[in-house]
Amino acid sequence: MLSNALIVVITVVLMELFSIVAHKYVMHGFGWGWHKSHHEPRTGWFEKNDLYAIVFAGIAIALIYAGTRGHHPLEWIGAGMTAYGLLYFVAHDGLVHGRWPFRYVPRRGYLKRLYQAHRLHHAVASKEGAVSFGFLYAPPAAKLKRQLQQRRDAATDRPDASARCEDAT
Structure with missing residues (x-):
């Protein structure tokens, strides 16, 4: 029981740890099509981003099913994924985004x-430049504010496209 x-x-x-990587490189990368809805005002109970929760719930259910059919310890891994999903729902969807x-x-x-x-994290409306990709881990706010400011400063210091074209000629 203790090992489970x-x-x-x-x-x-x-x-x-997986969610931090997935949030940064999938949701704010090629999966932005689903995640973008989470960075826009919600018009109803659900948003396209909720499809991620459905996918992960499906994986957890499949693991629990396989584990109860003799492929131990998959049921406990699925239970851990389910527990994480509950924590995510309470902390992220409920507390942070007010879906209660x-x-x-x-x-x-x-x-x-x-x-x-x-x-x-939501101070940036686009998929680039965001900070803090964890759902349960939270770096100190002062550190995140410095990171945001550094990214904004770097973005304003970059020459615009026309200046780069002039330099190339």
Whole structure:
């Protein structure tokens, strides 16, 4: 029983690491078509970005099914993915994006840091230049603000396309 619980906990931690990479390179990369809806005002209960949750839930269900059919420990990996999905729903969709029927803005501690980090992630409307790609891990807000400012400064220091064309001739 203890080893199964350990598999669940390890899976939750690995899901956060996987999610950081997937959020940065897939959702803000070639998967922007689905994720873009998450960076725009929502008009109903659902957004196209929710398709990611459906895909990952499907994988978790398949792992749980395979594990209960004799392919141990896949059921516990699927359970860890499900636990991560629940944490994501509560912290990200509920707390940060207010998809609950009530609003709560944390004033201190970890939840405030998580809230601020994700708000700073959304300070950039496009798929480039964003900071803080974790869903449960939150770097300090001051660090993220510095990163955002450095990216904005770098973007304004770049010569525009016409200047680059003139330099090439």
